[in-house]
Amino acid sequence: MKSKHLAVVIAMSFVAALFLTGPVNTAQAEEVKPESNQGYSEREAYKEDARARLAEQDRQIKELEVKAREGNAEERADAREKLRELRRKRATLSNDIARLEIAGQDTWEAAKRKVNRAFKDLEQTIESVRDYFR
Numbered sequence: 486m487k488s489k490h491l492a493v494v495i496a497m498s499f500v501a502a503l504f505l506t507g508p509v510n511t512a513q514a515e516e517v518k519p520e521s522n523q524g525y526s527e528r529e530a531y532k533e534d535a536r537a538r539l540a541e542q543d544r545q546i547k548e549l550e551v552k553a554r555e556g557n558a559e560e561r562a563d564a565r566e567k568l569r570e571l572r573r574k575r576a577t578l579s580n581d582i583a584r585l586e587i588a589g590q591d592t593w594e595a596a597k598r599k600v601n602r603a604f605k606d607l608e609q610t611i612e613s614v615r616d617y618f619r
Contacts, residue, residue, distance in 0.1 A: 528585075539575075542608070546568075546575060553567075
């Protein structure tokens with residue numbers, strides 16, 4: 486019997502607590518929503534741009550791989566080493582982009598800076614390999 490009374494008292498306490506908090510100010514909640522959606526859409530736009538840039542880098546890497554097959558044996562050996570480094574940097578960049586998907590609000594900016602540095606590094610390496618083939 487005591488447990489029934491205790492359950493009723495607990496239930497009534499919850500109901501009272503709900504009524505005591507007062508009505509929710511929906512106008513204030515609506516003002517916050519667009520800002521959070523804007524941040525979300527900026528993130529999505531950045532991730533989409535990063536994926537598109539990576540696809541362009543992949544296209545350039547494929548072109549360099551084709552050029553690497555055209556040289557003599559010594560040139561091909563040097564090119565293989567340069568392309569190995571290029572693929573390693575590309576894999577690092579791909580992993581960094583994947584980490585953007587799980588980056589929270591507190592880690593987003595750091596993850597974004599890391600992706601930007603990785604893009605710059607990959608672009609410089611692509612240019613270096615391209616210069617090698619000229």
